Amino acid sequence: MSPLTQKSVADSFSDFVESEEKDFTLRDGSRIAVVGGGPAGSFFTYFLLKMAQAIDLDIEVDIFEPRSFKYCGPAGCNHCGGIVSESLVQTLAAEGIVLPRSVVQRGVESYVVHMDVGDVAIESPVHERRIAALYRGNGPREGCDVELESFDNYLQEMVKGLGANIVPQLITGVENHDDRPFLKYGDGKGERYDLVAMAAGVNSNLINMLGELPGDYEPPKTTRGYICEFRSTKEEIMRILGRAVHVFLLDIPRFEFAAIIPKGQFVTVVMVGEDLDQELVHTFLNDPVVRRTFPTGATPCVCSCSPLINLGARKRPYGDRVVMIGDSGITRLYKDGIGAAFRTGKAAATSAIFHGVSAKDFEKHYWPTCRNIVNDNRVGKVMFATNAIMKNSRITRKAMLRMAQKEQQKDQARPHMSTLLWNMFTGSAPYVEMFRGTLHPGFIYNLMLSLGAALVPGKKAVQPRKKVA
Amino acid sequence: MVGGALGKVYSDREIIIKQGETGDSMYVVQGGRVEVLQDSVKAGEQHLAFLDAGDFFGEMSVFEKEVRSATVRAAGEARVLKIDKKALLTRIREDPLLAVNLLKTMSHRIRKLNEEISRHKKTQL
Numbered sequence: 230m231s232p233l234t235q236k237s238v239a240d241s242f243s244d245f246v247e248s249e250e251k252d253f254t255l256r257d258g259s260r261i262a263v264v265g266g267g268p269a270g271s272f273f274t275y276f277l278l279k280m281a282q283a284i285d286l287d288i289e290v291d292i293f294e295p296r297s298f299k300y301c302g303p304a305g306c307n308h309c310g311g312i313v314s315e316s317l318v319q320t321l322a323a324e325g326i327v328l329p330r331s332v333v334q335r336g337v338e339s340y341v342v343h344m345d346v347g348d349v350a351i352e353s354p355v356h357e358r359r360i361a362a363l364y365r366g367n368g369p370r371e372g373c374d375v376e377l378e379s380f381d382n383y384l385q386e387m388v389k390g391l392g393a394n395i396v397p398q399l400i401t402g403v404e405n406h407d408d409r410p411f412l413k414y415g416d417g418k419g420e421r422y423d424l425v426a427m428a429a430g431v432n433s434n435l436i437n438m439l440g441e442l443p444g445d446y447e448p449p450k451t452t453r454g455y456i457c458e459f460r461s462t463k464e465e466i467m468r469i470l471g472r473a474v475h476v477f478l479l480d481i482p483r484f485e486f487a488a489i490i491p492k493g494q495f496v497t498v499v500m501v502g503e504d505l506d507q508e509l510v511h512t513f514l515n516d517p518v519v520r521r522t523f524p525t526g527a528t529p530c531v532c533s534c535s536p537l538i539n540l541g542a543r544k545r546p547y548g549d550r551v552v553m554i555g556d557s558g559i560t561r562l563y564k565d566g567i568g569a570a571f572r573t574g575k576a577a578a579t580s581a582i583f584h585g586v587s588a589k590d591f592e593k594h595y596w597p598t599c600r601n602i603v604n605d606n607r608v609g610k611v612m613f614a615t616n617a618i619m620k621n622s623r624i625t626r627k628a629m630l631r632m633a634q635k636e637q638q639k640d641q642a643r644p645h646m647s648t649l650l651w652n653m654f655t656g657s658a659p660y661v662e663m664f665r666g667t668l669h670p671g672f673i674y675n676l677m678l679s680l681g682a683a684l685v686p687g688k689k690a691v692q693p694r695k696k697v698a
Numbered sequence: 699m700v701g702g703a704l705g706k707v708y709s710d711r712e713i714i715i716k717q718g719e720t721g722d723s724m725y726v727v728q729g730g731r732v733e734v735l736q737d738s739v740k741a742g743e744q745h746l747a748f749l750d751a752g753d754f755f756g757e758m759s760v761f762e763k764e765v766r767s768a769t770v771r772a773a774g775e776a777r778v779l780k781i782d783k784k785a786l787l788t789r790i791r792e793d794p795l796l797a798v799n800l801l802k803t804m805s806h807r808i809r810k811l812n813e814e815i816s817r818h819k820k821t822q823l
């Protein structure tokens with residue numbers, strides 16, 4: 230028990246006075262608005278309605294989403310690589326949410342790391358399909374004939390089934406009217422709500438316009454990514470890429486990371502780099518390592534985009550009756566953005582249902598989840614900086630390759646480098662856990678050995694045990 | 699073709715977990731159907747239940763260190779996803795409400811078991 234101090238008594242008293250003055254709990258008939266029907270908005274709504282049902286609370290939820298995720302092409306898509314991480318797949322399963330075959334375009338079994346010094350296939354730790362490759366909209370425009378269901382539509386149908394109203398409206402502003410958030414519609418009209426969950430992502434103008442609300446809503450830092458779809462035949466994609474996501478560690482100036490993700494008769498190319506422009510994309514796509522991994526005859530689709538990536542945390546992703554979730558608030562650095570949308574969405578819903586919707590409630594019950602992500606991202610930054618140094622030197626690239634190849638060849642009990650690369654690329658573990666792995670004496674010892682071997686001129690790389698694709 | 703796209707495919711009658719063996723994971727059916735069986739000296743092999751997509755099994759080993767209390771095998775082709783104990787417990791520590799879904803199913807199973815016992819007692823009277 231914490232000691233009773235004058236401050237704690239004063240705090241409790243002021244809490245009491247405040248809660249006496251204003252009621253910040255959701256009650257029967259409370260109205261909640263969710264701005265944005267992407268994963269954050271849908272997961273928030275899912276848990277809000279499930280928890281409300283569990284305690285017999287009768288609330289109304291309106292999700293404002295101008296996009297229809299039933300369209301193919303950019304109009305129906307929340308631009309993203311479409312990888313659902315191992316940890317999210319497992320969490321969804323434990324929550325009773327099963328991703329159907331119509332949504333999952335490929336169940337991923339392995340990651341293949343490509344470098345100029347060679348390739349290594351890293352198998353899923355339990356040799357099963359634990360990662361989902363999917364589309365956020367109904368696929369590329371060229372694939373309107375292909376039968377598939379988008380992830381975002383699947384989630385939206387799920388929350389509709391729980392009673393949420395989907396309102397196809399663009400929100401143009403959020404104001405404060407008589408201590409309640411007021412949502413403005415494009416036609417000048419609007420409505421007051423008891424709680425607004427901002428789930429508009431990071432690509433919306435809206436998130437830069439929240440300054441009018443009381444509180445500190447400084448938007449998060451961003452950078453641009455690049456996504457492009459290519460079409461080939463299912464057979465050719467299966468032959469070249471198999472059930473693996475292909476990632477690239479290349480020494481190209483400004484290049485940070487890229488992945489090629491097979492999805493039925495399409496492949497998605499995702500790229501992240503500094504000041505990403507057409508020149509960098511062109512250099513990457515024409516790199517010999519990339520060319521030999523590309524399905525022959527694959528043609529680029531009109532579907533290509535440069536969406537923003539949330540790079541930093543919003544300082545205070547909540548206020549009285551307003552909470553920011555997913556990319557609008559706080560997300561994981563570079564990886565598992567959908568997983569972060571799940572975590573922040575659920576934490577915000579839990580706080581709203583069981584504790585209240587004041588800034589204080591969110592600070593006490595929502596912020597800890599965000600803080601965990603923020604602190605983990607700090608470690609992530611160190612990990613990515615180290616990775617950038619390692620990928621830029623041929624010696625360290627050779628050492629990484631050698632160590633991972635040896636582990637994959639021997640089915641080692643503790644495959645240190647493979648686990649690190651697997652977690653780094655799949656986003657399946659917190660960065661802190663990955664960092665801890667690099668401090669393991671076994672990791673350091675084997676890395677030193679591999680570095681030594683890489684320094685010996687003419688020493689051949691380990692032959693891969695089998696071809697994955 | 700069996701439903702679902704994730705996890706591993708088990709062929710008809712293939713055993714997924716075996717009664718009496720130790721385990722450190724639970725499983726969620728993604729597609730198809732699995733059968734839960736229990737073997738006892740008195741009654742031999744008995745059918746306990748069929749589980750379908752979304753249902754889970756093997757959850758007891760996540761919470762206690764006992765051996766598996768039943769055998770689960772595929773009833774036709776089935777797709778099943780394995781959930782690691784360590785990963786699950788780590789997530790439950792961060793988000794205790796994650797356990798609610800498991801508790802719900804477990805309480806439902808206890809209720810069914812109680813009904814079964816009282817039915818059994820009645821037939822013995």
Ligand SMILES: Cc1cc2nc3c(=O)[nH]c(=O)nc-3n(C[C@H](O)[C@H](O)[C@H](O)COP(=O)(O)OP(=O)(O)OC[C@H]3O[C@@H](n4cnc5c(N)ncnc54)[C@H](O)[C@@H]3O)c2cc1C
Binds near residue numbers: 270
């Ligand atoms: C290049 C790239 C690749 C990525 N790859 C992956 C990946 O493979 N796996 C992964 O997990 N994450 C990935 N991410 C991150 C992931 O896309 C995001 O973290 C995730 O989409 C966040 O979900 P969200 O619901 O917060 O936002 P979004 O998915 O952006 O959804 C926001 C929704 O709000 C709606 N909206 C916007 N403005 C308004 C408004 N004014 N009124 C009403 N509605 C509005 C939009 O239409 C949209 O539907 C990637 C991101 C980028 C940029």
